[in-house]
Amino acid sequence: QKEVEQNSGPLSVPEGAIASLNCTYSDRGSQSFFWYRQYSGKSPELIMFIYSNGDKEDGRFTAQLNKASQYVSLLIRDSQPSDSATYLCAVSSGAGSYQLTFGKGTKLSVIP
Amino acid sequence: DARVTQTPRHKVTEMGQEVTMRCQPILGHNTVFWYRQTMMQGLELLAYFRNRAPLDDSGMPKDRFSAEMPDATLATLKIQPSEPRDSAVYFCASAGQLSTDTQYFGPGTRLTVL
Numbered sequence: 001q002k003e004v005e006q007n008s009g010p011l012s013v014p015e016g017a018i019a020s021l022n023c024t025y026s027d028r029g030s031q032s033f034f035w036y037r038q039y040s041g042k043s044p045e046l047i048m049f050i051y052s053n054g055d056k057e058d059g060r061f062t063a064q065l066n067k068a069s070q071y072v073s074l075l076i077r078d079s080q081p082s083d084s085a086t087y088l089c090a091v092s093s094g095a096g097s098y099q100l101t102f103g104k105g106t107k108l109s110v111i112p
Numbered sequence: 113d114a115r116v117t118q119t120p121r122h123k124v125t126e127m128g129q130e131v132t133m134r135c136q137p138i139l140g141h142n143t144v145f146w147y148r149q150t151m152m153q154g155l156e157l158l159a160y161f162r163n164r165a166p167l168d169d170s171g172m173p174k175d176r177f178s179a180e181m182p183d184a185t186l187a188t189l190k191i192q193p194s195e196p197r198d199s200a201v202y203f204c205a206s207a208g209q210l211s212t213d214t215q216y217f218g219p220g221t222r223l224t225v226l
Contacts, residue, residue: 032213043203043217044155088155092213098143098167100213104154 002027004091006103014111019076021106023089026070033065033072034100036088044088048074079110114138116218118204124224130192133221135204136185143207144187145215146172146179150200158202161187194225 003026013019021035032051036044050056050063050072062075072091076083086105093099117136125131137144145160159169159179169179176195181187191198201222205215 034214036217043220046214046216049214098145098160098162098207098213099157100215102155 002030002091002101004089004101004103006087006089006106008104009107010109011106012109012111013079015079015081017079019079019083019108019110021074021076021087021089021108023072023074023103024070025072025089025091025101027091027093027101028067028070029093030067030070030091032092033063034090034092035061035063035074036090036102038086038088038105040085076108079108081110081112084108084110116204116206116216118202118218118221120221121219122222122224124226125194126226127195128193129225130190131194131198131223131225133189133202133204133223135187135189135206135218137187137204137206138208138216139185141206141208141216142184143209144181145205145207146187146189147203147205147217148200149203149220155203158189191223194223196225199223199225 005024035048038044048063050065056063060077064073086107088105089103090100143162146158149155158172161181164181178190201220203220204218207215
């Protein structure tokens with residue numbers, strides 16, 4: 001059974017610091033990796049996706065993928081209180097696959 | 113409109129009643145997913161459709177849940193009869209033809225079964 005593991009947190013960081021969110025996955029054949037942000041009472045919102053090993057940057061967000069270690073992370077630079085949310089890691093077998101396997105999420109709290 | 117819409121947003125019902133939730137996927141998206149989210153289980157995939165055809169509903173309790181897509185702009189999830197353990201937030205998501213695993217979520221239906 002495919003599994004995606006995340007530390008549930010809460011992860012507390014001071015405003016302006018770097019928040020580091022981690023995720024491991026069990027299916028070595030996974031090809032596509034996604035980060036969703038979910039504010040309390042709201043729906044998951046796609047913020048990043050990554051397909052290749054290495055880093056992918058988008059504004060204050062950097063996704064990092066290491067397929068050999070089956071590890072994906074999300075770095076949030078200059079964390080803001082508005083970044084406080086639960087971050088969900090999701091994994092799929094790649095384009096043409098329809099199913100995402102979600103982790104249970106890490107709750108991030110950015111302290112002003 | 114480039115958003116997934118869901119109705120109703122909230123539903124409170126009594127055990128044994130029928131519940132129907134509706135979803136309008138993003139225009140042009142041909143893959144639709146139904147998820148259920150609870151604190152204990154997180155996000156669980158219930159069923160999904162491609163080009164209106166059901167591809168997988170193995171995550172759904174078959175005896176009480178049913179999912180359909182009567183046309184390209186409407187997906188429905190029905191629970192009959194509802195039970196208290198069905199209380200959860202139900203999300204619909206859609207994906208386009210080129211990026212079938214890049215899913216965009218609707219606002220959800222918060223269901224409470226008393």
